[in-house]
Amino acid sequence: MGxxxxxxxxxxxxxxxxxxxxxxxxxxxYILTSIYFFLAAGVLGTLVRFQLARPGNTILTGNxxxxxxxxxGLFMLLWxxxxxxxxxxxxxxPLQIGARDLAFPRLNALSYWLYLVSGLIALISFFAxxxxxxxxxxxxxxxxxxxxxxxxxxxxxxxxxxxxxISVTLGTINFLVTIVKMRAPGMTWARLPMxxxxxxxxxxxxxxxxxxxxxxxxxxxxxxxxxTRFFESPIGGSYLWAHLFWFFGHPEVYIxxxxxxxxxxDVISTFSRRQLFAKNIIVLGLSLGTALSFVVWVHHMFxxxxxxxxxxxQSFTTAIISVPFEMTxxxxxxxxxxxxxxxxxxxxxAIGSIFNFIIGGATGVFLSSVPLxxxxxxxxxxxxxxxxxxxxxxxxxxxxxxxxWFPKITGRMYNETLGKIHFAIAFASIHALYxxxxxxxxxxxxxxxxxxxxxxxxxxxxxxxxxxxxxxxIPLVNFTYSLWRGPRAPDNPWGxxxxxxxxxxxxxxxxxxGEPMITGxxxxxxxxxxxxxxxxxxxxxLAPFGIGLGALLFGLGLLYGPKLFTIVNLDVTLISIAGIxxxxxxxxxxxxxxxxxxxxxxxxxxxxDWPLTGVDKVRSGVWVFxxxxxxxxxxLIGTWLFIRTRSLVWEPGYMSHDLAIGLVNTxxxxxxxxxxxxxxxFLKRGNTAAFTAGMSLATALAIAFLLVKVFExxxxxxxxxxxxxxxxxxxxxxxxxxxxxxxxxGALATMYLVAKALKGKYTRDSHKGVVExxxxxxxxxxxxxxxxxxFYLL
Amino acid sequence: xxxDFRASLAVYTFVWLVLVGGAVLEAVFILNGIARWPELxxxxxxxxxxxxxxxFYMHLRDEPLSVKAMPVVTLLLLVAxxxxxxxxxxxxxxxxxx
Numbered sequence: 089m090g091x092x093x094x095x096x097x098x099x100x101x102x103x104x105x106x107x108x109x110x111x112x113x114x115x116x117x118y119i120l121t122s123i124y125f126f127l128a129a130g131v132l133g134t135l136v137r138f139q140l141a142r143p144g145n146t147i148l149t150g151n152x153x154x155x156x157x158x159x160x161g162l163f164m165l166l167w168x169x170x171x172x173x174x175x176x177x178x179x180x181x182p183l184q185i186g187a188r189d190l191a192f193p194r195l196n197a198l199s200y201w202l203y204l205v206s207g208l209i210a211l212i213s214f215f216a217x218x219x220x221x222x223x224x225x226x227x228x229x230x231x232x233x234x235x236x237x238x239x240x241x242x243x244x245x246x247x248x249x250x251x252x253x254i255s256v257t258l259g260t261i262n263f264l265v266t267i268v269k270m271r272a273p274g275m276t277w278a279r280l281p282m283x284x285x286x287x288x289x290x291x292x293x294x295x296x297x298x299x300x301x302x303x304x305x306x307x308x309x310x311x312x313x314x315x316t317r318f319f320e321s322p323i324g325g326s327y328l329w330a331h332l333f334w335f336f337g338h339p340e341v342y343i344x345x346x347x348x349x350x351x352x353x354d355v356i357s358t359f360s361r362r363q364l365f366a367k368n369i370i371v372l373g374l375s376l377g378t379a380l381s382f383v384v385w386v387h388h389m390f391x392x393x394x395x396x397x398x399x400x401x402q403s404f405t406t407a408i409i410s411v412p413f414e415m416t417x418x419x420x421x422x423x424x425x426x427x428x429x430x431x432x433x434x435x436x437x438a439i440g441s442i443f444n445f446i447i448g449g450a451t452g453v454f455l456s457s458v459p460l461x462x463x464x465x466x467x468x469x470x471x472x473x474x475x476x477x478x479x480x481x482x483x484x485x486x487x488x489x490x491x492x493w494f495p496k497i498t499g500r501m502y503n504e505t506l507g508k509i510h511f512a513i514a515f516a517s518i519h520a521l522y523x524x525x526x527x528x529x530x531x532x533x534x535x536x537x538x539x540x541x542x543x544x545x546x547x548x549x550x551x552x553x554x555x556x557x558x559x560x561x562i563p564l565v566n567f568t569y570s571l572w573r574g575p576r577a578p579d580n581p582w583g584x585x586x587x588x589x590x591x592x593x594x595x596x597x598x599x600x601x602g603e604p605m606i607t608g609x610x611x612x613x614x615x616x617x618x619x620x621x622x623x624x625x626x627x628x629x630l631a632p633f634g635i636g637l638g639a640l641l642f643g644l645g646l647l648y649g650p651k652l653f654t655i656v657n658l659d660v661t662l663i664s665i666a667g668i669x670x671x672x673x674x675x676x677x678x679x680x681x682x683x684x685x686x687x688x689x690x691x692x693x694x695x696x697d698w699p700l701t702g703v704d705k706v707r708s709g710v711w712v713f714x715x716x717x718x719x720x721x722x723x724l725i726g727t728w729l730f731i732r733t734r735s736l737v738w739e740p741g742y743m744s745h746d747l748a749i750g751l752v753n754t755x756x757x758x759x760x761x762x763x764x765x766x767x768x769x770f771l772k773r774g775n776t777a778a779f780t781a782g783m784s785l786a787t788a789l790a791i792a793f794l795l796v797k798v799f800e801x802x803x804x805x806x807x808x809x810x811x812x813x814x815x816x817x818x819x820x821x822x823x824x825x826x827x828x829x830x831x832x833x834g835a836l837a838t839m840y841l842v843a844k845a846l847k848g849k850y851t852r853d854s855h856k857g858v859v860e861x862x863x864x865x866x867x868x869x870x871x872x873x874x875x876x877x878x879f880y881l882l
Numbered sequence: 883x884x885x886d887f888r889a890s891l892a893v894y895t896f897v898w899l900v901l902v903g904g905a906v907l908e909a910v911f912i913l914n915g916i917a918r919w920p921e922l923x924x925x926x927x928x929x930x931x932x933x934x935x936x937x938f939y940m941h942l943r944d945e946p947l948s949v950k951a952m953p954v955v956t957l958l959l960l961v962a963x964x965x966x967x968x969x970x971x972x973x974x975x976x977x978x979x980x
Contacts, residue, residue, distance in 0.1 A: 296959050331967045382959050386966055395973035398966050699948035711945075715952045722960040726967060733971045740912075747909060754905045761939060762898045769890045859941075866940035869901075873931040876905060877924040881912040 107628035109193035110597060111178050114200050116497065118175030119490075121200075122168050125207050129163035130557050132156045137521075137553035140546050143538050153536035154222035155241075159210070161225030162245065165344065166252055167207040169482050173347035174199075174259055176489050177287045179497055181263065183588035183595060184281045186272025186604035186612075187695075191265040191705050194632055194678070194687060195258050201636025202255035206248040209643040213244035216647055221245040224534060226337065227308065229319030229329035234312050234657070240647055246309045247643050253302045260291040260298075261712045269705050271696035272587075274606025281586040282357070282364060283489075285371055286350025289378045290343050295712065296382065297339035299720035303727065304332035307822070313658040315811045316818040318727070323734045323815055330392060331730070332723060334385040342381045344478065346374065348485025349416060352438040355488050356420050358584040359435035360427025366419045373412030373419075380409040390461045399458055406456035410449060417445055432582070433507030437488035440515045444480025448473060451526065464529060471533050472525030479556075480518055487514075487563070494567065495577030499594045502563075502570040510562040517559060520552025587612060629681065634674030641667030656811065679840050682857075683847060710860040714867050717830075721871045724826065728819050728878055739816065741880045744809065749800050750880035753793055754872065757831070760789035761869045764838065764862055774852035780845045783838050786865075790835035797828050820879050827875055830868045837861045897938045904931045 108114065135156050139148045148156060178196065182189055190196045213220040218239025223231040232242060267288050271280070280288075307318040308329075318324045357364040364370065386394055386402035420442055429435070451473040455461045464470055494502050524545035531542045538546070580589035590612055591600050602614030645664025652660050681687055700708050732738055741747075767782020801821070804810075811818055841861060844850060850858070908927050910916070917923035936942045942950055 296956065300963070327970070331963070331970070335963050383962055386970075389970075392970075393973075394966075394970040398969055398973075402966075699946060702946060703949060708949075711949050711952055715956050718953060718956050719960065722956070723963070726960065726964045729964060730967050730971060733968055742909075742913060747913070751905060751909060755902060758898055758901045758905075761935075762894060765894045765939060766891070769887055769894075773887050863940050866935050869939070870932045870935045873901070873904075873928045873935070877908050877912070877928060881908060882920060882924060 104628070106633045107630050109189075109197045109627045109629060109632075111182050111189045111193065111196060112497075112595065112597075112599075114196050115175050115177075115179030117200050118171050118178055118203070119497075120175075121204050121207065122172035122175055125163050125167040126172070127560075128211065129160050129168055130560065132160035132163065134553055134557045136160060137550040139536055140538070141550040142543055142547060143540050145537070148536060150536050151219065151222055154224070154534075155214075155220050157534070158221045158224055159214070159245075162210065162221075162249075163207075164478065165225065165340065166249065167203075167210065169344045169478065169486065170256070171203055172486050172490075173287075173290070173344075174203075176351070176486070176493065177263065177283070177347065180493060180588055181267065181284050181287055182270075183496075183591065183599055184284045184586050185267060185270065185275050186587055186600070186606075187266060187270040188599055190262045191270060192262050192709060193627060194629055196262050197629070197632035198635055199255045199259040199262065201632050202251050202258070202639060205636045205640045205643070206251035206255060208640060209244050209251065210248035212643065212647070213241040213248070216241040216244055226333060227305075227329075228333075229308075229326045232308055232312070232329075233320045243309065243312055243646055244643060246305045246312070247646065249305045250302060250309065251639055251643075253298045253305070256294050256298050257302075257713075257716050260294045260716070261709045263287055263291045264295070264712050265700075265705055265709045268700050269695065269697045269708055272604045272606060273696060274608075275587075275696050277698075278368075279606060279610070281350075282353035282367065282370065283347070283350035283586075286346040286353075286374065289374050290346045292378055293339045293343045293346070293381060295716050296719055297336045297343065299716055300332045300723045301336035302720060303723040304329060304336070307332075307727070310818075310822060313656065315656040316822065317815065318731075318818065321815055324727070324731050327392060328727060328730055330389050331385075332727070334388040335382070335723075337388060338385040339381045341474075341477065342377060344482050348441065348482045348489075349374070351489035351492065352441050352485050353416075353420060354584075354586065355434045355438040355492050356423050358492075358582050359430045359432055359438075360423050361430070361583075362423055362427045363585075364419070365422040365425075366415075370416050370419050373415040377409060377412040380405055380412070384409055387456060387461060390458050391465065403456050403458050407453065410453050410456075413445070413449055417442055417449070430582075431508075432491075433502075433504060433511055434488040434492035436508060436511040436515075437484050437491065440511065441481045441484040441488065444476050444484060444518070447523075448476030448480055451476065466532055466534075468525040468528035468531045468533055472522045472528075475522045475525070480522065484514075484518075490563070490567075492582070493588075494570070495581050496588055496593050496595070498571055498574075499577050499592075500570050500574035501577050501581065502574060503566050506562055506566040510559055510566070513559040513562070514556060517552045517555035521549050521556050522552070524548045524552075627687065629678075629687070631674045631678040631681070634677065635671050638667045638669070638671030638674060641670060643667075679843075683840070683844050683849070685849075706857070706860050707863070710863050714863060717867060718870075721826075721874075724823050725874055725878070728823065731815050731819065732882075735815070741878065741882050744816070745804075745820070745880050746800065747880050749796060750876055753796050753800075754876050756789050756793045756796065757869055757872050760786045760793065761865045763789065764865050768855070768858055768862060771850055771855050771858060772852065776845060776848075776850055779850060780842060783842045783845065787835050787838045787842065790831050790838065793831055794828060794835070797824065823875055824879065827868070827871055830871070834861070834865055834868050837864065893938055897934050900934060901931050 105113065105117070108117075135148065136153070139145050139153055139156075178190070181187075210220075216239055218241055220241040221227070221237070223237055223242065227242075227245075231237060267280075267284055307316070310316040311319055319326065319329050353364055353367075353370065384402055384406045386398055387406045390399055390403075424439070451469070455464060455470070455473070491502065491507055494500075528542055528545050531538060577593040579591065579593055581593075582589070587604060588595075590604070600614060602616055604612055604614055606612050642664050645661040645667055646659070649661035649663030652662060652665065654660065703711070763782045764786040765782075767779045767786065770778035770782060809817055811821055838861060841850075841858060844857070849856075904927050908924060911923060912920050936953065942953070
């Protein structure tokens with residue numbers, strides 16, 4: 089082969105992976121990237137244990153120790169555990185439900201690139217002057233203020249978390265719509281495999297938990313760069329951060345846990361040669377766990393002096409949230425009972441997870457008690473407890489998944505002996521690592537040096553950590569070797585029951601030869617495929633990668649590049665501007681492709697889609713997005729309410745703002761939506777000229793709204809009403825600014841409709857996108873009906 | 883089709899009038915001190931306006947129960963968050979600047 093053909097192959101290889109939208113490719117990218125971040129986080133964790141091996145160690149300074157602990161936590165929780173689960177879900181869920189891909193393949197690619205970029209920005213923060221974040225993974229205020237955490241490291245971490253949260257939100261929309269709307273005929277909810285079930289619960293949790301994290305990190309970014317004082321003021325401050333963060337933070341535990349439980353359930357069922365015992369009870373338990381997980385966050389705030397009634401209620405909910413998980417564990421043990429157990433590596437990891445879950449779960453119940461929580465929360469008891477869950481259950485569960493689906497994904501068998509050796513070492517060493525921490529229940533956490541009486545247990549934990557960390561080299565070698573030299577994997581090497589095993593290993597690009605359908609007696613038959621299904625050949629686009637690249641440049645621009653101007657404390661550099669331009673160009677390309685229908689995917693025929701029957705894919709996705717957005721603004725409005733309630737002095741809105749301007753803008757916005765709706769009903773009548781006019785008027789009014797806002801802001805700033813004028817002004821600029829950004833996006837989206845209308849894409853029977861963007865306009869207007877009285881009247 | 887058009891036009895126009903009227907009403911009542919509990923009054927009017935937008939502009943009334951449940955569940959969770967956060971604030975000593 090000539091040199092040029094190698095170069096050609098390399099080019100097509102790079103092009104494929106940069107532009108792919110196939111769920112299996114994206115899944116592989118997620119898995120590989122999350123393993124990379126796992127190794128990085130693992131190295132950081134081992135460094136922590138090296139420092140704590142004996143008292144008086146000087147491997148790390150105090151600040152370095154804080155940095156390493158902070159980033160170890162963030163990388164493990166955000167950039168390893170959830171993304172590895174998302175990677176497996178990307179690959180496996182469409183196969184398990186009999187779909188060709190996720191509902192929105194481009195959005196899926198965008199999720200991945202934003203995830204990768206967010207992780208890279210977090211890594212780059214290590215090179216920021218002053219180092220990376222060193223305030224603990226919970227980023228407690230006011231430690232995060234620029235007084236205690238100077239430098240750009242924490243800013244980059246904040247930006248990384250925001251990008252990661254956006255990536256997660258997009259993934260949430262995609263998975264929820266896919267699982268609800270794209271199940272093969274006959275794949276009823278009762279037949280849905282447990283892994284797919286747990287992904288449903290996980291994305292529901294993400295949908296309602298991540299908006300508060302976005303709000304919290306957005307405020308943090310503003311505090312540090314634009315001069316607001318949400319978390320530094322005694323009125324907002326640490327209390328506000330704690331509420332916003334932990335409303336996300338506690339459900340995050342279940343976001344991490346659920347996919348692992350789904351894997352464990354599927355693996356145990358397969359290798360016990362039995363149907364999962366009481367599957368309905370497990371699903372019921374997980375749905376209860378999902379609901380309860382939103383009313384337990386205050387147990388992280390028992391020492392804040394929070395109201396006694398709230399403490400009592402959330403002490404109770406924290407105690408009873410263990411019940412659904414006890415039900416799940418019992419059901420899994422009863423599945424093993426009288427099963428014909430096949431002790432493969434995934435099965436060993438699954439059983440190990442259950443064992444660890446019992447330890448980790450039982451030690452967590454203590455923390456529901458207010459007095460015990462106050463005693464334990466700052467000690468190594470808590471460190472032991474949550475590591476048993478995160479490492480012992482979640483990481484073990486994900487390892488079970490990696491071994492279980494390795495043959496399906498790669499088409500090769502791994503070495504079973506090496507797998508079992510990995511399990512044996514990991515299982516033994518994890519107890520050496522975390523069990524001693526329960527005996528250190530009097531040792532404070534978050535310290536880099538300690539008294540000599542705690543030396544023995546710390547040394548044991550460090551030896552355990554080294555062995556546990558090294559044990560993960562075994563699967564690296566095993567998987568890498570097996571990828572090239574492992575025996576060919578049959579389609580169903582485990583004799584498993586779920587649908588992903590009914591296709592080849594690895595599956596073809598279009599997943600199944602024919603359309604899968606499940607008959608009444610549970611058999612799967614494949615019908616002849618229709619032509620529209622083999623759609624992945626042409627489904628390549630650079631736009632998602634471009635948006636990710638732009639975001640990376642924007643992040644890099646916070647550190648490097650020639651400075652163009654400064655907004656308060658935020659240096660805007662040439663690289664950041666270049667990043668924004670790359671994002672804008674990529675979005676334009678995305679819209680351009682849409683206008684030309686380059687990514688039209690036929691809806692699958694006769695799929696199972698209850699309870700969203702009659703609601704098409706895109707509209708379902710928009711509703712899911714709007715729910716997340718509603719929660720985001722709910723958290724923002726809640727912040728306003730929180731601060732207003734805490735303030736004794738509050739100037740009524742009509743005194744600090746011009747009510748006439750507020751009323752004029754309210755009128756403009758209401759009328760914009762009204763014209764939008766008029767355009768829509770004219771289109772349904774077949775009058776495309778009136779439709780185009782309605783959309784154009786709506787766009788013009790949206791722009792007028794923004795111009796009035798600019799006029800108002802400039803006058804207020806001239807009059808000295810700036811971000812430095814106190815929390816009331818900061819809330820005003822932040823909330824109306826974010827709402828203005830929504831209006832701008834709405835105007836752009838409506839322009840896109842006008843462009844499509846001018847190209848003749850809309851007729852009486854064809855109005856794709858009009859209803860969906862109309863829903864968005866409704867949301868924008870709905871938010872304003874609250875913002876107007878908040879800022880102009882009260 | 884013409885009937886549908888007229889009915890939709892009537893509904894959209896009526897809702898638009900109520901929305902604009904609601905905003906003016908809020909302003910008049912607050913400025914003149916007519917509303918006894920201004921926050922609750924505003925919450926009531928805004929909540930009513932938001933419901934109209936959801937039901938008639940976003941056509942939630944025509945969606946299946948599962949879609950209707952989405953914003954309802956979201957609002958319930960928000961109420962849980964806000965109730966805990968605000969109750970916790972009310973139990974604390976208010977901050978006085980200076």
